[in-house]
Amino acid sequence: MSSDNAAPMKPLVLICSQDPEFYLTYGHILEADVFTKELADGVEDALKLAVEREPKAVVLDCQPASATGSTIFAQLKGDPRTGGVLVIALIAPGAENQHFDLLKAGIDDSFVRPIAPAKLLDCLRTKLALAKPGSNGIANGRLLRCGSLEMNVDARRVRGNGHDIHLGPVQYKLLQHLLETPGKVFTRKELKDAAWDERIHVGERTIDVHISRIRRELERTSAGSVIRTIRSEGYSLEEAHAEPEPDGK
Numbered sequence: 001m002s003s004d005n006a007a008p009m010k011p012l013v014l015i016c017s018q019d020p021e022f023y024l025t026y027g028h029i030l031e032a033d034v035f036t037k038e039l040a041d042g043v044e045d046a047l048k049l050a051v052e053r054e055p056k057a058v059v060l061d062c063q064p065a066s067a068t069g070s071t072i073f074a075q076l077k078g079d080p081r082t083g084g085v086l087v088i089a090l091i092a093p094g095a096e097n098q099h100f101d102l103l104k105a106g107i108d109d110s111f112v113r114p115i116a117p118a119k120l121l122d123c124l125r126t127k128l129a130l131a132k133p134g135s136n137g138i139a140n141g142r143l144l145r146c147g148s149l150e151m152n153v154d155a156r157r158v159r160g161n162g163h164d165i166h167l168g169p170v171q172y173k174l175l176q177h178l179l180e181t182p183g184k185v186f187t188r189k190e191l192k193d194a195a196w197d198e199r200i201h202v203g204e205r206t207i208d209v210h211i212s213r214i215r216r217e218l219e220r221t222s223a224g225s226v227i228r229t230i231r232s233e234g235y236s237l238e239e240a241h242a243e244p245e246p247d248g249k
């Protein structure tokens with residue numbers, strides 16, 4: 001059977017908590033929307049699942065008597081394989097001091113609980129460039145195209161061959177930079193400057209990992225575009241061309 005009619009994969013969110021009630025509550029909120037969820041109950045488990053399952057976002061449970069949330073965040077952001085994943089901290093009453101520590105450490109977003117479910121979902125959709133429920137995914141705005149790959153910059157939505165492409169914040173910035181000038185070869189330094197704050201140290205391996213993940217999404221959706229590696233120089237986004245058929249075919 002053709003995969004064209006297959007339902008699109010739901011973005012995976014990793015919930016990092018040792019509190020079953022927290023996991024059940026926020027897991028239900030996520031699955032009632034457009035997401036699916038998975039539990040990580042410790043630092044090692046969180047890093048292992050983040051590498052193996054490649055979630056689009058991580059929700060951290062930060063409790064007053066525990067530094068687990070901050071430790072998981074440091075591990076995720078310090079590993080080049082997971083450094084680009086969106087991380088949101090939900091801070092329990094009494095643990096407000098963690099709010100400022102996480103902000104200084106570069107957390108993508110953090111909220112002191114209780115938080116309205118709609119606020120968390122809006123944050124996830126906005127930062128992951130997802131369309132809001134009930135919309136048809138079409139919005140006016142500046143469009144960038146290469147092959148059948150299309151990015152609506154204002155709506156922060158990416159589609160390949162008619163299928164949604166879900167990217168983390170860093171990967172979205174990298175792809176946008178490549179899409180601004182298809183065919184241009186960008187050095188790793190140029191891509192680093194486009195996607196990361198200048199105060200953050202990022203090695204070449206980290207950039208390669210994120211480019212590899214974007215490539216997988218382009219291949220998964222047959223987006224009609226490819227990211228080519230130009231040895232000793234960098235990367236270029238180009239329209240994919242079908243290989244010519246052998247003579248006699």
